Amino acid sequence: MTSGGTIRALVGNREFRGMWIGSTVSTVGDQLAAVALSFLVFERTQSAAWTALTWSLTLFPPLLSGPLLGWVADRFPRRTVMVTCAWLQAVLMALMAVPGVPLWLMVVLLFVVLMISTPFLAAQEASLPTVLPEKRYDDGVALFGTSVDVAQMVGLAAAGFLVTTTDPRLALAINAASFVWVAILVQLSVRHRPAADPLGSQRDPEGPKGAFTLLVTEPRLRSLMGMRLLAGLAMVPEGLAVPLAASLDAVWAVGLILAIEPAANVLGVAVLFRLVRDPAKRERLIGPLAVLSLAPLTLFALNPNLTWTIVLLVIAGMAGAYHTPARAAWMRILPDAYRGRAYGIGRAALRSSQGGGMAVAGVVAHSLGSVTATIAGAGGIGLLLATQATVAWRRARNRHDPKTVAI
Numbered sequence: 001m002t003s004g005g006t007i008r009a010l011v012g013n014r015e016f017r018g019m020w021i022g023s024t025v026s027t028v029g030d031q032l033a034a035v036a037l038s039f040l041v042f043e044r045t046q047s048a049a050w051t052a053l054t055w056s057l058t059l060f061p062p063l064l065s066g067p068l069l070g071w072v073a074d075r076f077p078r079r080t081v082m083v084t085c086a087w088l089q090a091v092l093m094a095l096m097a098v099p100g101v102p103l104w105l106m107v108v109l110l111f112v113v114l115m116i117s118t119p120f121l122a123a124q125e126a127s128l129p130t131v132l133p134e135k136r137y138d139d140g141v142a143l144f145g146t147s148v149d150v151a152q153m154v155g156l157a158a159a160g161f162l163v164t165t166t167d168p169r170l171a172l173a174i175n176a177a178s179f180v181w182v183a184i185l186v187q188l189s190v191r192h193r194p195a196a197d198p199l200g201s202q203r204d205p206e207g208p209k210g211a212f213t214l215l216v217t218e219p220r221l222r223s224l225m226g227m228r229l230l231a232g233l234a235m236v237p238e239g240l241a242v243p244l245a246a247s248l249d250a251v252w253a254v255g256l257i258l259a260i261e262p263a264a265n266v267l268g269v270a271v272l273f274r275l276v277r278d279p280a281k282r283e284r285l286i287g288p289l290a291v292l293s294l295a296p297l298t299l300f301a302l303n304p305n306l307t308w309t310i311v312l313l314v315i316a317g318m319a320g321a322y323h324t325p326a327r328a329a330w331m332r333i334l335p336d337a338y339r340g341r342a343y344g345i346g347r348a349a350l351r352s353s354q355g356g357g358m359a360v361a362g363v364v365a366h367s368l369g370s371v372t373a374t375i376a377g378a379g380g381i382g383l384l385l386a387t388q389a390t391v392a393w394r395r396a397r398n399r400h401d402p403k404t405v406a407i
Contacts, residue, residue, distance in 0.1 A: 009136060010136060010139060010140055013136075015131040016132055018188065019082075019186065020140075020144060022181065022185045023147070026178050028154055029177075030117075031152055032174055033093065036169070036172050037096070041107075058110070061117070062114070063348050063351055063352060065119075065348075066344035067345055069115065069344060070342070070344020070347075071340060071341045071344070073119050073339070074339065078126060078195075079186060079190045082124060082183075083183050083187050085120035086180075086183035089113050092112055092113050093172055093176035097169045097170075097173040118347065119340070119344075121343070122339075122347075125339070126336070128331070129336070138328045139273065142324050142328075145269065146269050146270070149265060150266060196339065210338075214335075220393070221334065222392070224326050227389045228326055228327070229349060229353040230294065230382050231320075231350060231353055231357075232352075232353030232357030233294060233297075234320060234382065235354050236297070236375055236378040237300075237316075238257070238258060239359075239362060240365055244257060247371050250306050264313070272322075282325040285325070289321065290319075290326075291386045293317075293319035293320045293382075294386050298383060299312055303372050357378070361378060
């Protein structure tokens with residue numbers, strides 16, 4: 001991702017190190033919990049439908065908690081928010097691990113745990129610009145994002161082994177312990193700071209509505225959010241991985257197709273931050289990379305074989321590295337008092353885009369009877385939207401800084 005010296009400098013920052021380790025550990029634990037609960041549901045019901053429904057439930061809490069709870073990270077001290085959320089999650093996850101707890105209650109508890117994750121993540125994300133010096137901020141965001149991708153892959157692999165060879169409740173207990181570790185790490189490593197927009201300040205009486213207004217009226221924030229929401233189209237191949245592999249007569253490649261996006265993204269971030277060290281130059285590349293992340297999908301109209309399918313998905317996945325500098329620029333532009341609420345709204349919008357894109361793609365693929373045509377169509381639409389967002393982003397940057405030289 002970045003040079004060894006940069007990573008050492010980041011990890012040498014006590015506050016960043018505590019949040020980074022905690023985030024990575026809890027991400028692994030979350031994968032363990034999701035797989036363990038799905039396994040328990042299947043074990044007790046023998047129903048694929050109930051198992052799939054349980055897994056899909058993990059996608060919904062951020063849609064609700066993002067707009068509803070993101071404000072907590074602005075109204076209260078952010079270290080307090082992170083520590084309190086981690087302890088609450090530890091207690092709820094420990095209850096899930098208790099033998100004899102009804103299955104319906106376990107599902108409800110997991111839903112609440114995932115709801116609580118939004119104010120924690122909002123406080124964590126909003127703290128990074130304060131914790132890190134300006135010259136290290138983009139590198140810190142990149143390390144966070146890359147570590148989460150790797151932790152998700154490791155967590156899913158470990159979960160598959162753990163829940164099938166031991167008691168699934170052990171995975172739930174491990175996740176509870178990971179939240180305890182996170183709470184202690186944050187408490188000991190992150191410095192207490194006053195709330196960014198404390199209760200009673202009356203600076204934003206409309207709450208989330210005020211943050212939403214800012215996101216849609218500030219041209220740079222609006223164009224960046226538009227490019228990030230293109231993930232809903234870029235992830236269509238992932239949503240159609242099973243029928244895509246079947247159409248290639250390579251059902252065995254489903255896992256490979258699913259793994260390409262996170263793995264290629266990690267590689268893309270590494271290459272981008274290695275070759276382009278100047279944050280301003282990376283910001284100018286956000287638009288072109290967004291276009292490149294969707295352009296390869298249009299070539300699925302040619303019905304590529306498995307080898308070319310992998311090549312196209314790798315190129316698209318690596319270009320998806322633009323999300324990292326876009327995420328950093330978006331948070332840097334936001335006023336500190338709005339960062340928690342804006343993160344919550346942005347997270348909900350991104351999840352909606354991803355889930356909605358894959359759901360619509362499934363319906364379209366069924367109607368057309370062609371997976372490749374659906375992927376190509378998503379790429380074509382995305383290409384047009386990415387081009388428009390790129391022009392808007394360039395104009396917004398130039399308007400804010402006339403000295404900016406566009407590529």
